[in-house]
Amino acid sequence: MTPRTRPLTAAALSLSLTAGLLAGCGPRETTQPSPASPTSSTSTSSTSTSSTSTSSGGDGGAGGKTFLIGMSQANKGEPWRQAMNDQIAAAAAGHPELKVVFADAAQDNAKQVAQVENFLQQGINLLIISPNEAAPLTDVVAKAYDKGIPVILLDRKVKGDKYTMWIGADNTKIGQEAGKYVADWCKRSTRTPCRVLEIRGLEGSTPARERGDGFREGIKADPAVQIIASQNADWLREKAVPVSQAMLQANPSVDVVFAHNDPMAEAAFISAGSAHRDTSKMLFVGIDGLPTPDGGVVSVKEGRLGVTHVYPTGGKEAIDYAVQILEKKQTPPRAVVLPTVQVTKANADDVLKQYGGK
Numbered sequence: 001m002t003p004r005t006r007p008l009t010a011a012a013l014s015l016s017l018t019a020g021l022l023a024g025c026g027p028r029e030t031t032q033p034s035p036a037s038p039t040s041s042t043s044t045s046s047t048s049t050s051s052t053s054t055s056s057g058g059d060g061g062a063g064g065k066t067f068l069i070g071m072s073q074a075n076k077g078e079p080w081r082q083a084m085n086d087q088i089a090a091a092a093a094g095h096p097e098l099k100v101v102f103a104d105a106a107q108d109n110a111k112q113v114a115q116v117e118n119f120l121q122q123g124i125n126l127l128i129i130s131p132n133e134a135a136p137l138t139d140v141v142a143k144a145y146d147k148g149i150p151v152i153l154l155d156r157k158v159k160g161d162k163y164t165m166w167i168g169a170d171n172t173k174i175g176q177e178a179g180k181y182v183a184d185w186c187k188r189s190t191r192t193p194c195r196v197l198e199i200r201g202l203e204g205s206t207p208a209r210e211r212g213d214g215f216r217e218g219i220k221a222d223p224a225v226q227i228i229a230s231q232n233a234d235w236l237r238e239k240a241v242p243v244s245q246a247m248l249q250a251n252p253s254v255d256v257v258f259a260h261n262d263p264m265a266e267a268a269f270i271s272a273g274s275a276h277r278d279t280s281k282m283l284f285v286g287i288d289g290l291p292t293p294d295g296g297v298v299s300v301k302e303g304r305l306g307v308t309h310v311y312p313t314g315g316k317e318a319i320d321y322a323v324q325i326l327e328k329k330q331t332p333p334r335a336v337v338l339p340t341v342q343v344t345k346a347n348a349d350d351v352l353k354q355y356g357g358k
């Protein structure tokens with residue numbers, strides 16, 4: 001369903017290679033060398049937050065074609081997802097021939113399905129989607145793909161193979177690295193057993209399963225590390241507050257909290273403090289590493305989180321590949337794996353600098 005032309009290489013995107021940041025890649029996967037900065041940008045010049053229809057595939061004014069891109073966001077209420085939208089808007093602003101319309105599903109699968117249907121009605125030329133949960137969004141994504149509309153999956157996946165490409169970081173690897181860090185920390189702090197609470201992301205979203213499975217692989221060589229409780233807080237800080245309170249109450253002795261994202265890890269840190277636990281003797285582990293003042297990297301610098309992991313949004317890359325697909329008629333790779341980096345106090349300043357944060 002993607003345009004049939006010569007395969008696109010990452011090099012064709014003329015992105016610079018960042019040593020040490022490359023994520024592993026499997027068969028048919030291309031490792032994306034861009035650092036994919038999660039830096040927020042506020043440009044909205046080529047975007048609309050409504051689902052307003054606009055002419056597409058038409059004349060761009062300078063005699064060129066214009067393209068309408070639908071961006072279906074799982075939940076704009078989360079800072080990491082706002083950063084993704086901002087990066088898409090900023091990248092698209094450099095392409096006057098592109099018009100991006102955004103829709104926010106607010107973590108509602110049915111709403112996201114309806115919004116994609118609406119995009120199809122509007123006659124989008126390409127769909128970018130970060131699906132809330134895999135199974136409920138699979139059919140509508142397949143419908144778009146079967147209509148010949150290129151589909152770029154961003155961060156989260158759907159089931160099956162009816163999409164053009166997926167762009168995201170390797171969540172299993174991030175989970176493994178988090179697990180290995182925890183195992184080392186437990187050894188260094190001579191905790192035997194070393195008791196871990198896990199706060200999971202939305203169960204039907206692929207990163208939750210992959211991060212959880214990867215973490216288990218990362219700790220499996222060290223039997224002293226034990227996950228004593230695992231609960232779901234759906235990626236949300238506000239849900240993670242009561243969830244972590246209840247978990248701490250039920251478990252008087254906890255060494256580590258592994259949360260599937262930074263907002264939930266921060267919530268657990270607050271709950272531990274309110275429960276009069278000595279947080280300086282505990283390890284709080286997160287994922288996302290936004291380089292913003294209230295993001296995970298600063299939290300590591302300030303000592304709330306012990307470690308986090310940069311999880312690039314892929315917003316810029318989605319636009320780069322959209323241009324390649326729509327304008328250059330090139331077939332993109334099926335999967336582009338974005339680089340990640342583990343962030344501790346030792347490299348937090350460097351990471352902030354590298355990703356343009358403050």
Ligand code: FRU
Pocket residue numbers: 074075078080081155156201205207235260261262287288311
């Ligand atoms: C935001 C978010 C991020 C997380 C990603 C996983 O919705 O929860 O915090 O890394 O989604 O898909």
